[in-house]
Amino acid sequence: MQDALLAALSAESSFAGRSNLRTWLTGILKHKIVDTIRRQVRDRPAAEQESGGDDGDFDALFDQRGHWEEAPDAWQQPEGSLQQKQFLAALEACLRDLPERTARVFMMREHLGLETSEICKELGVTATHCWVMLHRARMALRLCLEENWFGKT
Amino acid sequence: MMLSCKETSRLLSQGQDRELAFGERVALRVHLAICNGCRNVSAQFQFLRAAVIKLSDDGSKENSA
Numbered sequence: 001m002q003d004a005l006l007a008a009l010s011a012e013s014s015f016a017g018r019s020n021l022r023t024w025l026t027g028i029l030k031h032k033i034v035d036t037i038r039r040q041v042r043d044r045p046a047a048e049q050e051s052g053g054d055d056g057d058f059d060a061l062f063d064q065r066g067h068w069e070e071a072p073d074a075w076q077q078p079e080g081s082l083q084q085k086q087f088l089a090a091l092e093a094c095l096r097d098l099p100e101r102t103a104r105v106f107m108m109r110e111h112l113g114l115e116t117s118e119i120c121k122e123l124g125v126t127a128t129h130c131w132v133m134l135h136r137a138r139m140a141l142r143l144c145l146e147e148n149w150f151g152k153t
Numbered sequence: 154m155m156l157s158c159k160e161t162s163r164l165l166s167q168g169q170d171r172e173l174a175f176g177e178r179v180a181l182r183v184h185l186a187i188c189n190g191c192r193n194v195s196a197q198f199q200f201l202r203a204a205v206i207k208l209s210d211d212g213s214k215e216n217s218a
């Protein structure tokens with residue numbers, strides 16, 4: 001595992017000079033190296049640890065039986081959005097808004113393409129917790145993009 | 154087993170991170186067949202993955218240009 005992460009980190013440095021996202025990733029992945037990440041994950045307050053076990057932060061979206069209070073709408077022309085610089089800027093802003101640990105796990109998964117098992121093991125958290133964090137990241141990004149991009153007419 | 158939307162959203166996300174069991178895939182399919190909201194979320198989760206890749210690609214292109 002160590003190797004996979006080191007490889008990922010050195011791959012990062014060979015992308016030298018990437019724009020904003022890259023700068024940000026450098027911040028979260030390279031400067032605060034894995035040990036720091038691991039320490040933060042372990043030392044986090046008990047309360048946070050507890051809430052880390054489920055995705056209760058999104059309970060408000062669902063009714064008591066677990067159905068959508070308000071069913072999510074389809075996004076209009078998402079493919080077209082991908083071609084727009086403003087959209088990418090909005091996405092980047094949404095990524096920055098994620099809680100730091102959540103953002104880190106999400107980017108290790110989606111940007112670096114690491115397997116979930118590798119990420120969890122390296123961070124010393126259970127697979128279940130990893131999935132919860134990834135789900136939380138996706139839910140938060142959905143809501144953020146809806147508010148700042150797709151919901152705007 | 155009938156999934157709630159909450160469980161469906163969770164499984165849709167996990168489907169991007171691990172291989173779902175046969176039973177989970179069936180339950181998902183059944184729910185998606187009847188639930189518009191979850192179908193939209195499914196598309197959105199997939200779109201997010203593509204969008205992050207696009208964001209990374211653009212960053213590297215801008216710099217080599």
Ligand SMILES: [Zn+2]
Pocket residue numbers: 068157158159161184188189190191
């Ligand atoms: Zn549903």
